[in-house]
Amino acid sequence: MFVRAHIGRSILAGFMAAAATFTAAPAQATAPTKRDSVTVRVDQLILEPGDRGYRGSLAVVVKFQASQPTYFNLSLTEPVAGSFDGIQPPEACWWEGIDPAGRRIMGCAVPGGELAPNRPYRFTLDFEVLTTPQSYPMVADDGVLTLQSGRDSTVSATARFATLFRSTSGSLEQPQPYVPDTQSNISITAGEAPLTRQADGTFSGRATVTVRYGGDAPHWELSAWAELPAGIQFDGIDPPDACGGLYCPVPGGKFMEGEVRTFDLLLSAPADTPVGPLGSGSVTVAVNWLIEITDVDPADNTAAFALTAVEAS
Numbered sequence: 001m002f003v004r005a006h007i008g009r010s011i012l013a014g015f016m017a018a019a020a021t022f023t024a025a026p027a028q029a030t031a032p033t034k035r036d037s038v039t040v041r042v043d044q045l046i047l048e049p050g051d052r053g054y055r056g057s058l059a060v061v062v063k064f065q066a067s068q069p070t071y072f073n074l075s076l077t078e079p080v081a082g083s084f085d086g087i088q089p090p091e092a093c094w095w096e097g098i099d100p101a102g103r104r105i106m107g108c109a110v111p112g113g114e115l116a117p118n119r120p121y122r123f124t125l126d127f128e129v130l131t132t133p134q135s136y137p138m139v140a141d142d143g144v145l146t147l148q149s150g151r152d153s154t155v156s157a158t159a160r161f162a163t164l165f166r167s168t169s170g171s172l173e174q175p176q177p178y179v180p181d182t183q184s185n186i187s188i189t190a191g192e193a194p195l196t197r198q199a200d201g202t203f204s205g206r207a208t209v210t211v212r213y214g215g216d217a218p219h220w221e222l223s224a225w226a227e228l229p230a231g232i233q234f235d236g237i238d239p240p241d242a243c244g245g246l247y248c249p250v251p252g253g254k255f256m257e258g259e260v261r262t263f264d265l266l267l268s269a270p271a272d273t274p275v276g277p278l279g280s281g282s283v284t285v286a287v288n289w290l291i292e293i294t295d296v297d298p299a300d301n302t303a304a305f306a307l308t309a310v311e312a313s
């Protein structure tokens with residue numbers, strides 16, 4: 001029996017190249033677009049290198065003139081596919097679409113509920129890019145932030161923001177274009193799976209799977225699914241995560257470029273299973289994302305493992 005099912009995770013749990021001649025400038029507020037007496041002001045987004053890729057926050061200031069309080073929603077085209085990582089203070093966010101470059105368009109409620117007129121409201125948008133930090137600065141495509149009335153969804157103001165990756169030495173000068181992978185680069189191995197007889201007569205065991213993610217293509221998570229001989233039961237994974245049928249997410253969420261993780265497939269067989277070789281199973285791992293992401297070498301996305309029923313020692 002072979003079951004494959006892709007399950008979309010929470011939308012926030014979840015789409016380039018720029019001119020090489022771009023010269024970084026100190027973070028300054030961009031000139032806001034003003035429409036219907038509403039302004040949105042943003043700084044540059046500076047992504048800082050760290051132990052796990054790059055992280056940064058975009059400061060946003062909203063101000064409007066009106067006779068009564070109102071509330072707003074924002075629409076964000078992220079600068080790098082999969083990079084948006086939430087809003088602070090926390091508010092509800094949702095997926096709105098994908099642009100031609102494969103970047104997500106995300107919606108969020110502007111924090112604060114109904115905003116009082118004639119005063120500034122400040123919040124930040126968080127971003128994460130799980131690519132290897134470089135010794136040189138980089139620049140991505142501009143992000144776009146649009147403010148909309150929460151009452152009738154009319155566009156009130158729009159601002160673009162530059163996105164710079166600081167080098168590991170601290171520089172922002174003369175950045176090179178950041179070009180993320182468009183294909184995944186997954187490779188996996190799996191160990192043999194001895195199933196040992198239990199006190200109730202049934203057999204139980206596990207197959208250890210090792211996954212390496214070699215690139216920085218966007219993904220919510222990596223999906224793992226198994227193909228097993230008749231009579232072998234799939235019981236989940238360890239560390240545990242929500243599974244559906246023979247499908248499970250690889251535990252731990254999104255992968256950093258070059259990251260390696262190990263998890264176990266939990267397997268069992270009924271008491272009348274004959275002792276000895278039971279054939280082979282296999283496990284396959286692929287990207288789970290909003291659009292199809294192909295792999296540079298699909299052959300090493302699947303690994304076989306031998307199954308054997310053994311008596312308890």
